[in-house]
Amino acid sequence: MKADIAGISRLRIGVDGEGVTTLVAFMLCPLQCKYCLNPQTLSMSYPSKSYTPEELYAELKIDALYFLATGGGVTFGGGEPLLRAPFIAEFRSICGKEWKLNLETSLNVSRDLLETAAPCVDSFIVDIKDMNPETYASYTGGSNSGVLENLRYLVDAGRAESCVIKVPLIPGYNSKEAVEASMSALKSMGFNNFDKLKYKTEIHGKGKGNL
Numbered sequence: 001m002k003a004d005i006a007g008i009s010r011l012r013i014g015v016d017g018e019g020v021t022t023l024v025a026f027m028l029c030p031l032q033c034k035y036c037l038n039p040q041t042l043s044m045s046y047p048s049k050s051y052t053p054e055e056l057y058a059e060l061k062i063d064a065l066y067f068l069a070t071g072g073g074v075t076f077g078g079g080e081p082l083l084r085a086p087f088i089a090e091f092r093s094i095c096g097k098e099w100k101l102n103l104e105t106s107l108n109v110s111r112d113l114l115e116t117a118a119p120c121v122d123s124f125i126v127d128i129k130d131m132n133p134e135t136y137a138s139y140t141g142g143s144n145s146g147v148l149e150n151l152r153y154l155v156d157a158g159r160a161e162s163c164v165i166k167v168p169l170i171p172g173y174n175s176k177e178a179v180e181a182s183m184s185a186l187k188s189m190g191f192n193n194f195d196k197l198k199y200k201t202e203i204h205g206k207g208k209g210n211l
């Protein structure tokens with residue numbers, strides 16, 4: 001099993017999970033967000049590198065001491081990491097239980113992929129965009145109906161407290177009131193941990209992002 005990885009960013013603190021983390025950004029995503037943070041992951045023409053789970057573990061274990069000392073670990077992002085759910089499950093079986101594994105995801109994937117990855121990860125950072133279906137479609141080019149079903153799955157599986165939900169202010173697409181409406185809808189579903197942020201519009205298309 002191999003996965004194309006756009007980049008690996010080491011020794012991150014307080015950015016995408018507890019303790020010291022290493023971000024692994026997978027290629028490809030089902031969405032086309034206008035202000036995508038890592039637009040290079042959306043095109044297979046980007047010079048990515050292909051790894052097996054064993055090869056990735058061999059590259060990341062240089063930071064094992066940092067992970068264990070700080071309660072940190074690996075954050076899988078992208079792109080959409082849940083497209084590589086079997087890879088993540090295999091990686092967990094190789095790295096063992098001591099590393100924290102985090103997923104930075106839109107949840108816009110089929111349920112079977114979420115069910116494969118969820119038992120293998122410790123926390124979820126879910127970028128919800130906006131709960132309003134029209135706003136979501138205009139910003140991402142996709143539907144959020146599957147996202148809502150996957151959010152319900154996480155609540156029913158008792159994983160709501162392991163989720164931080166990003167509720168962004170998206171310039172030109174939503175408003176502060178819309179952000180509050182999204183948070184209210186998410187609270188009524190059972191989510192309590194939120195990250196309110198404002199998207200940076202200038203990043204789009206520059207090929208930099210968070211790698």
Ligand code: SF4
Nearest residue numbers: 029031033036079106
């Ligand atoms: S979900 Fe994330 S990776 Fe995918 S297009 Fe949107 S911002 Fe980019």
